[in-house]
Amino acid sequence: MSYLFPTYARLDIEVEKAEGAYLYDTNGKKYLDFVSGIAVCNLGHCPKTVSQSIQKQLEKVWHVSNLFQIPLQEKVAKKLVEHSVGDAVFFANSGAEANEAAIKLARKHTGKHKIITFLQSFHGRTYATLSATGQKKVQEGFGPLAPTFEYLPYNDVEAVKSLKGNDIAAIMVEVVQGEGGVVPGDPTFLKAIEEKCKELDALFIVDEVQTGIGRTGKAFAYEHYKISPDIITLAKGLGSGFPVGAMIGKKHLISSFSPGSHASTFGGNPLAMAAADATLDEIFNESFLTSVSEKGKWLKQQLIEQLQDEPLVKDIRGKGLMIGIELNTDVQNVLTSLRENGLLALPAGPKVIRLLPPLTVTKQEMEKAVHLLASNIHLHSLTFSPS
Structure with missing residues (x-):
């Protein structure tokens, strides 16, 4: 029994600690966090x-x-x-x-x-x-x-x-x-x-x-x-x-x-x-904001290159480190498989994967996220049948 009102569809993850772009659950599993507390932890966790x-x-x-x-x-x-x-x-x-x-x-x-x-x-x-x-x-x-x-x-x-x-x-x-x-x-x-x-x-x-x-x-x-x-x-x-x-x-x-x-x-x-x-x-440091802009452009371009031929993907859009990947189907199954493979992302409506990494995210972390997104979306594309 929970003593809380069930106003949230909570994930079955209990976070024990967080640092930078990563969360760690009570079972010791490590997640690359492209949710950032819903665009809150812009400097990463626990700066x-x-x-x-x-x-x-x-x-x-x-x-x-x-x-x-x-x-x-x-x-x-x-x-x-x-x-x-x-x-x-x-x-x-x-x-x-x-x-x-x-x-x-x-x-x-x-x-x-x-x-x-x-x-x-x-x-x-x-x-x-x-x-x-x-x-x-x-x-x-x-x-x-x-x-x-x-x-x-x-x-x-x-x-x-x-x-x-x-x-x-x-x-x-x-x-x-x-x-x-x-x-x-x-x-x-x-x-x-x-x-x-x-x-x-x-x-x-x-x-x-x-x-x-x-x-x-x-x-x-x-x-x-x-x-x-x-x-x-x-x-x-x-x-x-x-x-x-x-x-x-x-x-x-x-x-x-x-x-x-x-x-x-x-x-x-x-x-x-x-x-x-x-x-x-x-x-509010100019060099920091410039780095965010550059990271956003790089991440978006990598996603376009990796996903443009996937039948499941309809559009990739956004500004800076706020990116949406629109699919031709509901995103929940993709989000679940991403989570199982260690990447956390959000929906934005029923058909959009929303990426909100910390603004301090590194190139290595973005490369890892792109790889996980591309491989998981490809697997789901294999079974996708356009109506």
């Missing part, structure tokens, strides 16, 4: 610099609440602002909370209520972020959703251009859809959103919860597209596994989040800030 930063803070103070000055918040916020188009930061504990803050800020600042998002998007599981998510499978069973959310097809420029009305507070988008299949946004599509927001006097919100903090080879993925969002949300990679989320906003929004308008008891606590501070010191 020493982050561990030391948290340990140092543990000896000082753990929690005081936001009724007090917390200098580390200012330090981390400064780093986020200096590497983005934003001017101020609100700290939370997760990506869902960061997106919740963005939705509230957009409505409060504009005085309008409708939020436009996109089909197959994923923005979280709180009530508002669940309503913002464009996937019925995660919404079913929870009754009426929060009102005034509307969904458009992703990468559909004409759908964006056709938007009308004076009731739209914001358009919210992932520049690469993660849970929705690792689908990069088209530059013309994202530019059309930015232009439509200006036309409608709405805010442009970019959800960088999965794509931010170096994952795509830039500090933030929106930088690939020459766009300038009003609000950026982040979490996952920000704390190297320590729970932390953040919302970055431009200067003209600051007055709309005045004292008492929004809050989080644990948001920006000293331990989370110590983790984020050390994480950003490494990831």
Whole structure:
């Protein structure tokens, strides 16, 4: 009997320790981890610099609440602002909370209520972020959703251009859809959103919860597209596994989040800030980001070369070290065989294998992953019969 609600389809793996790009289970089996805690452990498991930063803070103070000055918040916020188009930061504990803050800020600042998002998007599981998510499978069973959310097809420029009305507070988008299949946004599509927001006097919100903090080879993925969002949300990679989320906003929004308008008891606590501070010191280094970009290009090209002739493979796409391999069949059997052979990967929808290695992954580790992917997909291709 378990004392936990069965809200997760857990793997039959109990992790005993983790280091770098590897996990070790209680039976002594070693796994090459291309899940990274779902794009969280961007510096690999248990990075020493982050561990030391948290340990140092543990000896000082753990929690005081936001009724007090917390200098580390200012330090981390400064780093986020200096590497983005934003001017101020609100700290939370997760990506869902960061997106919740963005939705509230957009409505409060504009005085309008409708939020436009996109089909197959994923923005979280709180009530508002669940309503913002464009996937019925995660919404079913929870009754009426929060009102005034509307969904458009992703990468559909004409759908964006056709938007009308004076009731739209914001358009919210992932520049690469993660849970929705690792689908990069088209530059013309994202530019059309930015232009439509200006036309409608709405805010442009970019959800960088999965794509931010170096994952795509830039500090933030929106930088690939020459766009300038009003609000950026982040979490996952920000704390190297320590729970932390953040919302970055431009200067003209600051007055709309005045004292008492929004809050989080644990948001920006000293331990989370110590983790984020050390994480950003490494990831926001230009040479580090360049290495991520180069690794991503190499890995994607190797996968294309090894898998292009496999009948099971439909597409290979992504940015940086966020790569999706779309199959012509359900991915679960392939993921199971990969796991049995020591490689951990994720699904992104029913037919996409999602690869999210640590940003510190080595060429040798990537070569091993490519070999395992190619051999396992080939075996499954042998028995694949197109319908």
